[in-house]
Amino acid sequence: MSVRLFSSAATVLVIHNCPDHITVVNFLNISDVSVSWEEPTASSPNGPVMLVTSTHVSGETFPRNSQDTVTYVFEDLLASLKNVNLCGNSTVYSSHIPGDVFPPGPTMVNYIFTDGAGNSASCIFIVTVAEVDTTPPVLLSCPSNITVTVDVGQESVAVSWQPPTAEDLGGQVFQSDMLNPNDTFMIGVTEVVYEFADAANNRVSCTFTITVVESDSSPPIIMNCPDDIQEDIEIGTLTIIVTWKEPTAVDNSGQDALVTRNSFPGMPFAAGTREVVYIFSDSDNNEATCSFNVTVIPGTQFANMEVGTSNVVVTWPEPTVTDNSGSFNLIGPSHSPGDTFPTGLTNVVYNYEDNSGNSAVCEFRVNVSSEDTRPPSITGCPLTQTVNVEAGTDEVQVIWTEPTASDTSGLVSLLSNNYNSGDLFSVGDTIVEYVFVDAHGNQAVCSFIVRVTAVDTRDPLVINCPQTVTEVVELGVSVAIVRWDEPFAVDLSGSPVFVTKSHQPPVVLSVGDHVISYSFEDLAGNVADCVFTVSISTGITVTG
Known part of the structure; x- marks a missing residue:
């Protein structure tokens, strides 16, 4: 324990109860230990003594395995007073007077008043000088405005920058921001603000803009650029017409790409090699080029063979x-x-x-x-197919052997046919067609007629043909008038039916048996008969 005393040269401060060295044994092996002692005091024959400061206080916690020096500093208040004023029989001692310069922090101001009889009174107060920070942080760096270009159709882009920095005399700076490097920015202008504040809330900001501009920097995309073309020119001919499928191009702007060319399909080319160039350009003058060579070889005699x-x-x-x-x-x-x-x-x-x-x-x-200029060769093309059906039938199945074809190229196929063997055909003539094609597009056609004829082979149908008809007459009567319901006939073909009959009721017939006949004939000559007997007999005479 140490004590420092501040007094005038003629004054001696007396310390009371200054503790000896204190040793504490930590039996519990804990990290910190609370140590207590009786705190010292001081006195002076001049008057009051003030405890200026102490490094520790009784009951404070000390860490394990440490050795600390505890210091108390006392000061003789009267000895520290430097200003003396005489006022009548009184003397005024003061540590400071108005207008003095004070350092930052608290300063004790003492006034002691003493009269001629040695009576004294004191006035003690604190003058505190507070440090007020009114200076904002200083920007060390702040990005300039940034402009970024994106291609047409691109809506946003990630933008990077070096974040701004700031410093402050207080040493501590707080930063706030809403956007960060590598954030995504849409097309247009975006303001980026960084704000820095010190402990006293003095603020400074760094503001810059990020401008994203849409610009077309991509050339058109060419499609179908032809390969080199080689043509032979016949002997005695100076030029030859050369054709090709022209290239096209698309552009990300959505607009058609403008094109310039030095040649076009269908124009004549002389012997030699000529470069054909297509240049596509969009509205922002981005260009793309398609080029190929057309080579015409002179002095060729052409010939074709099958x-x-x-x-x-x-x-x-x-x-x-x-x-x-x-x-x-x-x-x-x-x-x-x-x-x-x-x-x-x-x-x-x-x-x-x-x-x-x-x-x-x-x-x-x-x-x-x-x-290959020869059409395929057809084998087995059917002749006209004739089929008879019963009158009244709507359609009939017709079967034939289907044709085949061969070709010198070795490749032939059935291109089309409108009917197949086994299909149903209506009454009348129907054209059946098979078309064969070879690998070079040569065609051969097999066509024939399917003729379906309606034939009536059925006899008319007789309806209401009578059974034997009997009549009885009185004795002495030789004839009788006979009646019956006449038969009739219909034909399934729907054609009319003609009738021939032996008798027409009512008819007078003599006693005995008579054969009655009806003959029905349709347009096809089919005949059906209705034959029955009329029997007339004599009965018994009845008298009164």
Whole structure:
């Protein structure tokens, strides 16, 4: 324990109850221990003594395994007073007077009044100088306005920046912000605000804008850019018409891409190689290019031969030669007009040489293409199919052997047919058609007629044909008038029926048996008969 005393040179402060060194044994092995002691006091013959400060107080907690020095500082109040004023028989001692400069923090001001008899009175108060922070933090960095460009159709983009920083004399700065680097920003202008505040709530802000602008930086996308094209030009021809499917392009702006080109399909091309260039451009002048070569090979003799044929005879006008010497020799041409050539390209060479050994060469190509111009060959195409059906029948099933086809190309298929064997056909003529096609689109047609004829083979149907009809007459009567319900007939074909009959009721018939007949005939000559007997007999005479 140590004590520091502050007094005038003639004054000695007296310390009372200054404790000796204190040792505490921690039997419980706990981390902190509370230590208590009787606190010291001080006195001075001059008057009051003040405890200025102490490093610790009795009952304070000390950590385990530590050694701490406890210090009490006392001060003689009278000795510390520096201002003395005499007022009559009184003396005023003061530590400060109005207008003094005070340091930050609390300062004790003492006034002691003493009269001539040695009586004294004191006035003690505290002057506290508070440090007030009115200065806002200082921005160390703040981003400038940021502009970001996005492609057409892109609605947002992540934007990054170096966050601003600030410092303050107080040492502590608090930051608040609503947006952070790598956040997503929509098209347009967004204000970003960072605010910094110190412990005294003095504030400073960093404000900048992020502008997202839509701009088309992508070139159009080309589709169907043709590959290089090679064409052969026939002997004696200067140009050839070349066609191709033109490329197209789409653009992310949704607008059609403008195009410029140096050639177009269907135009004539001379011998040689020419680059065809298409340039597509959008409204923001982003360009995309499609280019390909058209090569025209001169001096070709064309010929076609049917598929399945191994070679074809090709002729051409032979070249003519002149020489200023008047004579020259043809040295073995590789081929002659009328030779046979296989499919594909064959080089034909004519070598000429004059008597001086000067030579000239004529070289061209024979291009033989295999072409299928023959339609398929049909086998088993049916003749007219004739079928009879009973009159009154609506339709009938007709069966035939279906045709087949073959082709020199080896590939043939049934393209279409309007009926199949086994289908139902109505009365009358119906055209049946089979269409066959080969691999090269050549077609062959098999057509025939299915003729369904309604034939009436059924007899008319007799209705109400009577049984035997009997009549009785009196004795002496030789005849009788006979009546019956006449039969009739109908025909299933719906055609009319004609009738022939032996008797027409009522009829007078003599006593005895009589055969009555009805004959019914339809338009097809089918006949049905109704025959019955009329029997007339004599009865007994009745008298009165």
